[in-house]
Amino acid sequence: MNERAPLLDDSAVASTPVAPDHSARNMRVIWLLLAAAFVVILNETIMSVALRELMLDLNIDARSAQWLTTAFLLTMSVVIPITGFLLQRFNTRPIFIAAMSLFSTGTLLAALAPNFEVLLAARVVQASGTAIMIPLLMTTIMTLVPVASRGRTMGNVSIVISVAPAIGPTVSGIILNALSWRWMFWLVLPIALVMLVIGIRRVENVSEPKRVPLDVLSVILSAFGFGGLIYGLSRIGESGPADATAAEQSAAAMPMWIALAVGVLGLGTFIWRQLRLQRRDNALLDLRTFRSANFSVSMVVMVVSMVALFGTIILLPIYMQQVLGLEPVQTGLLLLPGGLLMGLLAPFVGRLYDRFGPKPLLIPGSVVVSLALWGLAMIDASTSPFYLLGAHLVLSLGLAFLFTPLFTSALGSVRPHLYAHASATVSTVQQVAGAAGTALFVTLMSTTTAALASDGATEVSAAAGGVQSAFFVGAIISLLAIVGAIFVKKPVDAPEGMPVGH
Secondary structure (H helix, E strand, O other): OHHHOOHHHHHHHHOOOOOOOOHHHHHHHHHHHHHHHHHHHHOOOOOOOOHHHHHHHHOOOHHHHOHHHHHHHHHHHHHHHHHHHHHHHOOHHHHHHHHHHHHHHHHHHHHHOOOHHHHHHHHHHHHHHHHHHHHHHHHHHHHHOOHHHHHHHHHHHHHHHHHHHHHHHHHHHHHHHHOOOOHHHHOHHHHHHHHHHHHHHHOOOOOOOOOOOOOHHHHHHHHHHHHHHHHHHHOOOOOOOOOOOHHHHHHHHHHHHHHHHHHHHHHHHHHHHHHHHHHHOOOOOOHHHHHOHHHHHHHHHHHHHHHHHHHHHHHHHHHHHHOOOOOHHHHHHHHHHHHHHHHHHHHHHHHHHHHHOOHHHHHHHHHHHHHHHHHHOOOOOOOOHHHHHHHHHHHHHHHHHHHHHHHHHHHOOOOHHHHHHHHHHHHHHHHHHHHHHHHHHHHHHHHHHHHHHHOOOOHHHHHHHHHHHHHHHHHHHHHHHHHHHOOOOOHHHOHHHOOOOO
């Protein structure tokens, strides 16, 4: 009978650390984590507007350049599962210091990078620090914030997780208007170092560490599983030149199939091992979180939302610069209103969630996102920049109504002892979906562009057709979010969504 206990009782257990004499300390820790997380997550998409500059400066193509974003997201998806172990094993303060130290080191390496390979490695180091920060923030909030206030607090998290990457292109465009791409890192480095120093002095330990084992095999399997899938997606459409023989095209496509096979096999084996290890509470990523139907459905909608967000963030700058001929600063400024809109709405959406629950927000939000993507699927070589501005604003409006309810509903649907694993799972799913969206959208764009160019289309028309086809596929995928949104419930009001395991 305890397995079906109302979630409100479980959440009350989780909120016991919030005592009057600790409330000020708890809020100080949360705000410091929010500020640091904003700085590190901003770098997820700061490279998107700079892709053209990097392609010219480092002599690389679009597929290689997009790996500066994809590798960042992929590294996070591999490292984040380990944070479930870290958050249980170590105190808040040393984890924060490790995260910001890694991020600062990667930022310095990126600023000094002499070639593409070093820059890519620096992005991986940056992402390792970012990967630790997100679950640390979410787990701390779930532990310290009472149930009745979680929607409002998660609204602030939505500002960090959705707005920071959304305004990354704007920051990048403004910097590139006057300086080289290296200054995107030189300007971030002192901010990261200041946050590190503040954290060393002010972040206090709010968790209770315990000895838990780290399954190295699970770490290796997750790397092969997630890495293989994302790499395979990025190679879709690479079948060799149009005049190549069937055997040559088959050979060119072989790395894609091998990578996808390795990814599926690695992920399947990873899941199998977690199911075995969680019987002894030794799993790297405890999958009992998915016993909650509410958690599982929220994850499906989250995947679609992140594919839409990151696919759009990577495609719109390419379209604006290669097709419309806009400068990086113009591109960044056109994308800025959407990012600001998401930031302004996030706390408001959080309060609405606390009052009305997720469904009145998720259903209209998912419909608006889908409409925006269908609108972007209609662009061509002569589309007005103001049309893009309007479509991006509509998309940002819809996403603003999705992220806060999804985070809060998903994390609130599991029992307190699984919060660390739920936070790691949410973050992993989010980053894998973002990486998959980036790889998929760019691959669809590149493949269609090449096909149109071989048929005699001009360079601009071919590029426009490639972007249009990618948004068309994204619009079809977005329909899944509408269906999923119907089934997401507020955990306190829906005890039937509770996980039944321990």
